[in-house]
Amino acid sequence: MIRFVIRRILWLIPVLLGVITIVFILTAITPGDPVSMLVGENASEETRQEVRAELGLDKPLVYRYGKYIVDIVTKGSIGVSYKTKKPVWDEIMLRFPNTIKLALLSLAVAILVGVPLGVLAGVKQYSVIDNACIIASLIFCSMPEFWLGLMLILAFAVNLGWVPAFGIRSWLGWILPVATLGLRAAANIARISRSSMLDVVRQDYIRTARAKGQKESVVMLKHGLRNALIPIITNVGSQLGSLLGGAVTIETVFSISGIGKYMLDGLSGRDYPVMQGGVLILAFVFSIINLLVDIAYAFVDPRIKAKYKSHGISKAERKKLLASFAKEG
């Protein structure tokens, strides 16, 4: 198990390297010039050249790519913002807690609403609850989140005035952004929970549990839900990923100073280090989430745990084993 985790962490290196490469290529082919964004259209050619040299943009792409990676490895730096001249890492760390808080709160709402509703709908197929659940999740799944956010602002902030329309100065400000992101994710999780439960309740071991004289509620939770959990966990993991991504737009809609808004500003200002750093950090967080999801599998399903363990024969052990076979043969 530990070996599995270590190997997965080592795998992060090529993954992140790939992410850096792709982002570098994308910045190279994106139209727009960071220098013009900084000094304006009317600046003289001289100033342009100066700024360009100062930012290191006069060097070829391959050189910048190499320097970026060397800086990460030797200085632990992911670049300095063109605009603010501050290290990107510091600026991201200033904003990241807001994004994480928004994503995790939304995820909590999504799990607390989505899983029970989905399980209930799956257990009571074709019932009123089931139909209501399907319709609601269809509605929430098909609404773009920025639109849903704006509608919620209109209804609860502008018309009813219960909560502020933007900003997070008090906990009241969190309600709408968390609801916007959470309800959409809840709809997704509910759908997966429902279909996963529908699958499981038809299994023979559910009948075995009933044949023992077990209570229906225990049959469903102890025997049903535990087995339905794998697809649900997978979905929760990918929801957390898309919540972090969704935070990018929602932070803008609700004017929350998070990593999403920071990256969006970086993009419109062609502030390459900000974009690169932001994508790199998000990719890192995504990978860690995936790893956590895979570890969670092992705790839910002993068969998967066994699979992680069975990978664990080392090369030396295998050599020894093969040698012993050769001797016998």
Place this chain on the structure above:
Amino acid sequence: MGNNDNLLELKNVIVHYETQDGVVEAVNNVSFSLKKGESLGMVGETGAGKTTIALTIMGLLPKPPAHVIRGEIRFKGENLFDKSVKQMRAIRGNDISMIFQDPMTALNPVLTVGDQIAEVVRLHNKMTKAEALDKAKEMLKTVGIPEERVSDYPHQFSGGMKQRVVIAIALACNPELLIADEPTTALDVTIQAQVLQSIKELKEKMGTSLIFITHDFGIVANICEKCAVIYAGEIIEMGTVEQVFRHPSHPYTIGLFESIPKLDGDEERLKPIPGLMSDPMDLPQYCSFYDRCMRRCDSCKNGEPAVVDLGDGHIVKCKLFESNGNAEGGQE
């Protein structure tokens, strides 16, 4: 028939599955009784309604689509159809338990086998978790699995061992009636023999009554005293194993015996029964075996055959015997 010494008694049980395509007449007027310690083999083709009979007794019919139309099931004199859900739960797993057909899917993959055995023990006995696990170890030993494996998961067992775990679950509370639904069909032959031996020994040791569902006459001869032949949801012949095997009377039973390969005979080919079982959604008003019967006559189309006692409780449901036996007249 005497009532008091019967552990289980089914009277005119009718079960239908009401589906969108029509009504499936799965169990039609089934009546039989089982004394304490007795074992009954139920033989019939796939889809004859054997499993539905078993699930009806267990109270585990999927409702909907299943509906009990009529009849009663008396267990220790009390009608199971009158029991509340809670009362049935107390009976299930404790007084009546069931072994299912496919051991590969009958166990919960995410719980240890010990937990799964202990679960049924704790449901019906006041025990701590540790005591129940001790009982689980004891049950594993009883079915021939080392007790150290109590904390292993189902995927770490072979098919035959899984089936023995299922048997351990079924027998953990010393049930008075055990229903085994083709417990060996999914296993290969050597393992079959071991599992059958376990069931036979445990049944004798604990004095459990047994309903053994199979399509293998050999198994019935091996472990049962009584034998019932099911066709299209009806018992068409029933008696002691001796009676049914020595003097198979219903043309279907005879056909079944003839379709078993014999090594000492001259025949080079098997003699299968021609045709397929009638569609249970569209059963005829007369004998449902009529279309495939080699000995049918015109009178067979005149209503359903009555139940005829050929003597000593050997019953058969066929027009051929109505004149020379004493008809009981199961139908109204």
